[in-house]
Amino acid sequence: MGIQVNHLVKSFGATRVVNDVTFTVNPGELVALLGPSGGGKSTILRIIAGLESSDQGEVWLDNERVDHLHTRDRRIGFVFQHYALFRHMTVADNIAFGLDVRGVPKEKQRKRVGDLLDLMGLSGLDGRLPAQLSGGQRQRVALARALAPEPRLLLLDEPFGAVDAKVREELRRWLRNLHDEFHTTSIFVTHDQEEAFAVSDRVLILNKGRVEQDAAPLDVLDHPATEFVARFVGEVNVLDAVDKDGAVFAGPLSVPVTATGAGKLHVVVRAYDLKFWHAEDGQGIATARRVVPLGDRVRVDAEIDGGVPIFAQFPRRSSLLRGVEPGARLGIEVTHARAWPAP
Amino acid sequence: MAESRRVRPETPLQRAIAVGVLLYLGAVLVVPLLALAWTAARQAGKVVEGLSQPDAMHALRMSAILAVIAVVVNGTVGVVGGLVLARQRFFGRRVLDSLVDLPMALSPVMIGLAFIALVGRGGWLAPMLDAAGVSVLFNFPGLVVGTVFVTIPFTVREIVLVLDELGDSEEQAAATLGATPWQTFWRVTMPNLRGALEIGVTLTLARSLGEFGAVLVLGGAISQKTQTATTFIHAAMEERQQPAAYGMALILAAISIALLAFLRSRRRAHGQES
Numbered sequence: 001m002g003i004q005v006n007h008l009v010k011s012f013g014a015t016r017v018v019n020d021v022t023f024t025v026n027p028g029e030l031v032a033l034l035g036p037s038g039g040g041k042s043t044i045l046r047i048i049a050g051l052e053s054s055d056q057g058e059v060w061l062d063n064e065r066v067d068h069l070h071t072r073d074r075r076i077g078f079v080f081q082h083y084a085l086f087r088h089m090t091v092a093d094n095i096a097f098g099l100d101v102r103g104v105p106k107e108k109q110r111k112r113v114g115d116l117l118d119l120m121g122l123s124g125l126d127g128r129l130p131a132q133l134s135g136g137q138r139q140r141v142a143l144a145r146a147l148a149p150e151p152r153l154l155l156l157d158e159p160f161g162a163v164d165a166k167v168r169e170e171l172r173r174w175l176r177n178l179h180d181e182f183h184t185t186s187i188f189v190t191h192d193q194e195e196a197f198a199v200s201d202r203v204l205i206l207n208k209g210r211v212e213q214d215a216a217p218l219d220v221l222d223h224p225a226t227e228f229v230a231r232f233v234g235e236v237n238v239l240d241a242v243d244k245d246g247a248v249f250a251g252p253l254s255v256p257v258t259a260t261g262a263g264k265l266h267v268v269v270r271a272y273d274l275k276f277w278h279a280e281d282g283q284g285i286a287t288a289r290r291v292v293p294l295g296d297r298v299r300v301d302a303e304i305d306g307g308v309p310i311f312a313q314f315p316r317r318s319s320l321l322r323g324v325e326p327g328a329r330l331g332i333e334v335t336h337a338r339a340w341p342a343p
Numbered sequence: 344m345a346e347s348r349r350v351r352p353e354t355p356l357q358r359a360i361a362v363g364v365l366l367y368l369g370a371v372l373v374v375p376l377l378a379l380a381w382t383a384a385r386q387a388g389k390v391v392e393g394l395s396q397p398d399a400m401h402a403l404r405m406s407a408i409l410a411v412i413a414v415v416v417n418g419t420v421g422v423v424g425g426l427v428l429a430r431q432r433f434f435g436r437r438v439l440d441s442l443v444d445l446p447m448a449l450s451p452v453m454i455g456l457a458f459i460a461l462v463g464r465g466g467w468l469a470p471m472l473d474a475a476g477v478s479v480l481f482n483f484p485g486l487v488v489g490t491v492f493v494t495i496p497f498t499v500r501e502i503v504l505v506l507d508e509l510g511d512s513e514e515q516a517a518a519t520l521g522a523t524p525w526q527t528f529w530r531v532t533m534p535n536l537r538g539a540l541e542i543g544v545t546l547t548l549a550r551s552l553g554e555f556g557a558v559l560v561l562g563g564a565i566s567q568k569t570q571t572a573t574t575f576i577h578a579a580m581e582e583r584q585q586p587a588a589y590g591m592a593l594i595l596a597a598i599s600i601a602l603l604a605f606l607r608s609r610r611r612a613h614g615q616e617s
Contacts (some may be wrong), residue, residue: 086513098520
């Protein structure tokens with residue numbers, strides 16, 4: 001049970017929010033649509049569900065073109081950002097709704113609802129109203145409700161956006177486990193890269209209505225297809241650099257990228273692809289400005305001579321941090337970087 | 344709705360203002376009603392006698408029937424119209440949205456006159472009504488038209504307010520779960536509108552029972568025919584039948600206070616739900 005999206009285009013007024021988007025999701029896959037807000041992710045999801053119509057393009061579900069089908073006939077499960085639970089119905093009635101409107105016998109409904117309550121860790125809450133639940137519980141009810149009619153595709157729109165960080169972590173793990181058990185083909189939208197990498201098999205990075213990269217999480221990290229992806233994923237420094245006869249320099253800093261032949265470059269360096277160390281008197285090419293503890297890691301903000309800011313992260317007890325304190329002179333080595341021609 | 348923070352008046356000036364407001368509202372709102380009740384009670388025998396006359400009974404029944412018709416018509420129109428106004432985007436929607444409030448802004452006497460111009464002798468609709476043999480003016484249909492018109496806004500307003508607040512995400516969720524528009528309306532939208540409908544109906548009831556100008560102009564207040572409770576009071580005063588007038592006024596006041604109390608309890612329940 002797969003899905004195929006071909007050359008999808010959608011404009012709101014003069015703004016083209018989805019611009020020729022094409023992708024495939026294989027049966028049983030869990031794919032993340034990742035990108036900054038306003039990148040067109042949610043609109044794509046809503047077009048697939050039939051909640052929004054496309055201007056151009058095709059949506060195929062299991063080799064059936066569904067563009068002309070009404071939402072209710074697409075057999076898609078949708079989990080809304082703010083749950084959209086039926087506020088006057090109990091948890092059990094919410095979950096049973098999709099079965100009830102399709103005329104599933106009451107006995108079968110009860111069985112399915114009971115199974116889902118158990119599965120979702122919601123046992124004993126069946127008689128509650130949505131207002132009497134915590135955010136995490138509501139999210140699970142929304143998920144159970146979407147799964148109850150056994151949809152052929154599950155769509156989740158920023159599913160964990162409205163819960164706090166700790167619950168989010170738990171729900172992520174929990175969505176991944178659920179998927180490993182049921183293998184419902186799923187697409188979820190998020191602006192949180194950690195979430196996309198933690199949960200999905202594959203990540204589609206969207207920017208300004210276009211797919212920038214479609215790859216496994218590790219490939220997105222190690223082989224960003226475009227400068228946008230390199231900048232968007234992970235914590236990065238972006239430096240202006242020049243290519244001088246095959247050696248690339250950002251100010252006094254040497255950058256290990258193969259020469260591109262282009263004169264001016266944007267160099268993208270991840271925070272963990274850098275080494276800082278305390279330089280001996282009169283040496284070094286930068287000055288440390290701030291040392292920020294981040295739990296298990298430490299972030300060091302520095303300024304390369306000439307005024308360009310740069311930052312790096314180190315394990316808390318890294319020996320490299322010895323003598324690194326505000327005002328200290330630093331030596332810097334870039335261990336890994338990527339370069340794109342500057343426009 | 345969060346409970347707003349209230350403070351006890353602290354300075355002498357604040358206290359004086361609080362006492363002043365209390366006295367003013369008491370004098371304006373409560374004292375007249377007390378006077379009404381007192382006057383009626385003092386001549387209870389005559390009041391009962393006056394009210395048990397057939398014309399009084401008829402007027403009261405007429406008001407009740409009109410109120411029920413207004414509730415049924417405007418309840419239905421309110422829900423359907425509210426859905427159209429809140430959920431659909433069409434040319435002229437904003438104009439329609441403002442027009443709904445017109446009956447509140449216009450004087451009922453004016454409204455009555457406008458309808459006379461429409462259905463009275465020489466009016467645009469007069470030939471059609473004559474042909475159909477329907478007599479609107481100074482007749483039951485005239486009362487219905489006047490009462491329904493002045494009570495249009497109440498239900499629509501409440502429904503639109505609640506629909507705007509709800510948004511349409513529950514309806515979208517219902518569609519993804521396979522519900523037809525009909526199922527969505529009855530199972531998802533309608534239950535969420537219950538509170539708004541209750542409030543709208545209560546306001547409609549109160550307003551239609553109290554309507555005077557439009558039913559006077561359109562109905563003519565013909566005793567035992569088109570006289571309503573309010574026009575009965577007016578006629579009784581003119582005919583120096585004060586006890587009957589006081590009695591009828593007291594009945595209307597009691598009903599209104601009961602409706603207000605109900606309204607308050609509904610608003611509270613409604614507020615706690617969301």
